[in-house]
Amino acid sequence: MEKNSKIYIAGHRGMVGSAITRKLQNEGFENLILKGSKELDLRDQNAVLDFFKTEQPDYVFLAAAKVGGIIANNTYRADFLYENLIMECNIIHSAYLTNVKKLMFLGSSCIYPKLAPQPLREDYLLTGPLEETNEPYAIAKIAGIKMCETYRDQYGCNYISVMPTNLYGIGDNYHPTNSHVLPALIRKFHEAKVNGEEAVTIWGTGSPKREFLYADDLAEACLFLMETYNGKELVNVGTGEDLTIAELANLVKNIVGFEGELKFDTSKPDGTPRKLMDVNKLHNLGWKHHTSLEEGVLSAYNDFTDKSKVHSER
Ligand SMILES: NC(=O)C1=CN([C@@H]2O[C@H](COP(=O)(O)OP(=O)(O)OC[C@H]3O[C@@H](n4cnc5c(N)ncnc54)[C@H](OP(=O)(O)O)[C@@H]3O)[C@@H](O)[C@H]2O)C=CC1
Numbered sequence: 126m127e128k129n130s131k132i133y134i135a136g137h138r139g140m141v142g143s144a145i146t147r148k149l150q151n152e153g154f155e156n157l158i159l160k161g162s163k164e165l166d167l168r169d170q171n172a173v174l175d176f177f178k179t180e181q182p183d184y185v186f187l188a189a190a191k192v193g194g195i196i197a198n199n200t201y202r203a204d205f206l207y208e209n210l211i212m213e214c215n216i217i218h219s220a221y222l223t224n225v226k227k228l229m230f231l232g233s234s235c236i237y238p239k240l241a242p243q244p245l246r247e248d249y250l251l252t253g254p255l256e257e258t259n260e261p262y263a264i265a266k267i268a269g270i271k272m273c274e275t276y277r278d279q280y281g282c283n284y285i286s287v288m289p290t291n292l293y294g295i296g297d298n299y300h301p302t303n304s305h306v307l308p309a310l311i312r313k314f315h316e317a318k319v320n321g322e323e324a325v326t327i328w329g330t331g332s333p334k335r336e337f338l339y340a341d342d343l344a345e346a347c348l349f350l351m352e353t354y355n356g357k358e359l360v361n362v363g364t365g366e367d368l369t370i371a372e373l374a375n376l377v378k379n380i381v382g383f384e385g386e387l388k389f390d391t392s393k394p395d396g397t398p399r400k401l402m403d404v405n406k407l408h409n410l411g412w413k414h415h416t417s418l419e420e421g422v423l424s425a426y427n428d429f430t431d432k433s434k435v436h437s438e439r
């Protein structure tokens with residue numbers, strides 16, 4: 126990418142899109158195309174094609190999606206399938222019709238089979254059944270991967286797919302029910318501390334294991350891969366390290382400074398028992414994360430308590 130290339134970041138107001146935008150701006154990319162959902166609804170096929178014809182972007186980061194935690198995925202199953210499928214189709218097909226030079230599609234670690242061997246290698250895709258709670262979202266993300274692959278096969282498009290692990294960071298979604306576990310725990314422990322509560326309730330058994338990557342590290346990896354990687358195969362993006370939800374809860378509890386107890390609500394789903402990324406391919410390509418979980422959670426907590434910010438609750 127040249128510093129004056131026209132770069133469209135779909136989803137630039139979200140946690141990941143805003144991190145990619147910050148990274149590009151810090152690196153001196155000066156020609157960014159940014160449009161929120163109120164100006165351009167990516168579910169509208171005609172509007173998306175008109176936008177691509179008018180703006181003629183050279184490069185596209187596809188970080189717009191319907192996103193949420195385990196309960197949101199399991200509750201709004203139709204929306205997660207439909208909205209993600211249609212946004213991917215509209216953007217990828219319009220990119221092809223308007224000769225975009227390169228596009229990066231962001232998937233998710235939930236595309237891998239629920240009980241796949243650990244760590245998850247890129248070639249485990251489509252080797253077994255998916256986790257039930259996020260099957261619609263995973264199916265949509267797998268379709269996005271296949272869009273990139275087939276447009277490459279048939280039309281020679283340089284579209285790449287990266288699979289981030291669970292993410293957290295600045296500008297996360299702190300909705301009490303629809304968010305992912307890390308922002309949910311930051312909010313729960315903070316509110317419990319402020320209100321002097323005796324216990325915080327953690328969903329599930331606390332035994333599932335998850336891996337967490339700081340969103341600004343992901344943004345750095347995205348820019349690195351956009352500039353260096355041109356392969357058809359997926360690339361996992363993660364830390365290669367995981368911990369149990371109970372361990373995570375204790376880490377967040379200590380950072381927030383809550384002194385009460387943890388309770389576990391086993392009526393809530395655990396989801397996938399473990400989804401640790403194999404990051405050998407990424408490391409061999411030359412990129413490694415650098416923000417530790419403790420540093421990242423502290424930054425995210427400072428962001429959450431920053432009174433000048435209005436937090437998103439999607
Ligand atoms: N968060 C996580 O843990 C993980 C995320 N990912 C992937 O990373 C990507 C970004 O996720 P994240 O930043 O967390 O999500 P966010 O919910 O923070 O951001 C999603 C963005 O998508 C945009 N969007 C949603 N619907 C529409 C629409 N109809 N038209 C236009 N824009 C729309 C929103 O725009 P607006 O704000 O303008 O409404 C928003 O900026 C997604 O592809 C997600 O699947 C992958 C693994 C884990």
Ligand SMILES: C[C@H]1O[C@H](OP(=O)(O)OP(=O)(O)OC[C@H]2O[C@@H](n3cnc4c(=O)[nH]c(N)nc43)[C@H](O)[C@@H]2O)[C@@H](O)[C@@H](O)C1=O
Nearest residue numbers: 194195198233235259304305306309327328329394395396
């Ligand atoms: C990124 C990924 O995100 C989703 O998958 P997930 O990793 O299962 O999602 P999660 O972050 O919501 O939960 C992780 C674990 O944590 C437990 N848990 C405890 N207490 C809270 C809690 O308070 N909130 C939440 N959300 N979870 C909690 C929860 O029960 C589960 O065991 C996918 O749907 C899919 O969309 C996807 O790709």
